[in-house]
Amino acid sequence: IGWCLELLIAEVLGFGERSIIKIAIANIALGLITQLLGEWWRRKHRLQQLPNRWHILPLVYGVFGAVLRSHSFANWTGLSTLAVALIAIGVGRRRQEFKPLVYLGLVGVSISVYELLLYQLQVSGGAFGDGLIAMSVLGTGIMYAYRILSPWLVDYLRLTSEELKVVAHVHWAVSSCLLLCATFTPIAINRLVGLGVGLFLIRYAIFQGRYHPQIRIAETWVYLGLLEIAGLRIYWIHTAVGRLFAGPLLPWRAPIASVVAYFLYILPWERWGWSKRPWQNAAYILPLIYLWESRA
Numbered sequence: 308i309g310w311c312l313e314l315l316i317a318e319v320l321g322f323g324e325r326s327i328i329k330i331a332i333a334n335i336a337l338g339l340i341t342q343l344l345g346e347w348w349r350r351k352h353r354l355q356q357l358p359n360r361w362h363i364l365p366l367v368y369g370v371f372g373a374v375l376r377s378h379s380f381a382n383w384t385g386l387s388t389l390a391v392a393l394i395a396i397g398v399g400r401r402r403q404e405f406k407p408l409v410y411l412g413l414v415g416v417s418i419s420v421y422e423l424l425l426y427q428l429q430v431s432g433g434a435f436g437d438g439l440i441a442m443s444v445l446g447t448g449i450m451y452a453y454r455i456l457s458p459w460l461v462d463y464l465r466l467t468s469e470e471l472k473v474v475a476h477v478h479w480a481v482s483s484c485l486l487l488c489a490t491f492t493p494i495a496i497n498r499l500v501g502l503g504v505g506l507f508l509i510r511y512a513i514f515q516g517r518y519h520p521q522i523r524i525a526e527t528w529v530y531l532g533l534l535e536i537a538g539l540r541i542y543w544i545h546t547a548v549g550r551l552f553a554g555p556l557l558p559w560r561a562p563i564a565s566v567v568a569y570f571l572y573i574l575p576w577e578r579w580g581w582s583k584r585p586w587q588n589a590a591y592i593l594p595l596i597y598l599w600e601s602r603a
Contacts, residue, residue: 309364312337313371327375334372335390341365342397362398362405369394385423392416400465409464413474417449436494439485440501446482447504450475450511476515483508483535490541502542509535517580529585557601564597 316333320326345361348354369391376387392415399408424445428438453460453475461468486505494501512532519525543549552560572590576583 328379331372331375334368335387338365338368338394339390341368342394365394365398382426385419388415388422389419392419420445434493434495436489436492437497439489440497443482443485444504446478447507450478479508479511487538498542498545505539505542522582526582526585529581533589560601561594561597565594568593
């Protein structure tokens with residue numbers, strides 16, 4: 308029945324302007340319809356598990372549609388990728404052994420929104436660094452959405468909170484890499500946006516190390532946040548404060564860094580939920596860096 312439905316759709320579409328894209332969209336729509344029909348069938352007949360055909364058919368439709376549109380890139384292709392991802396998630400959440408499909412679906416959701424953004428960037432043009440910053444902003448938004456919506460997503464996706472946290476961590480890593488890569492490319496207008504999203508990424512990393520049960524992992528997160536502060540200096544040196552430190556306060560950078568390092572060393576980090584070791588190590592290194600930079 309599924310194969311005959313595929314042929315019928317293809318023949319009906321063949322009466323008009325012949326287009327592979329139309330057949331691709333029709334297949335993705337068939338995949339969504341059959342996936343939802345399977346859910347309705349299970350609830351209607353109160354089945355514990357659906358027969359395998361209700362899992363296979365939506366996936367076949369979705370994959371076939373994705374293959375047919377793989378050579379196209381337009382303003383609608385991101386939505387088609389999102390539809391295929393939703394099919395994978397809908398099937399994957401049915402059984403524990405189908406969980407890899409949920410992960411593939413989550414990857415597909417991220418790819419779809421990046422695809423939509425890339426098309427807009429291609430149309431509008433602009434500096435390459437601005438595009439990387441925009442992609443980092445999008446990844447950071449997805450990361451925080453996973454954390455904020457975690458209670459609902461855990462129930463819907465049938466993942467554990469730790470598994471969903473790993474997905475958010477992956478988006479943190481991707482967004483951080485995009486933002487750091489942008490520092491080596493021309494940036495026209497989004498420098499302050501890069502600084503803002505960098506603060507969110509730094510905050511996320513440092514707060515992952517707070518009240519963490521495993522001390523090594525907690526310290527690693529704090530080190531990553533501190534390294535990201537150092538890596539994103541290119542964004543804040545062009546602000547008013549950055550120009551002040553590069554101009555009148557240039558000879559005083561090392562003394563100011565020493566004062567900051569003193570407070571990093573003495574603040575009660577353990578009472579606030581962090582391990583004190585990363586902060587004290589940063590206190591050792593910070594004055595040395597600025598002493599070297601202002602050695603002249």
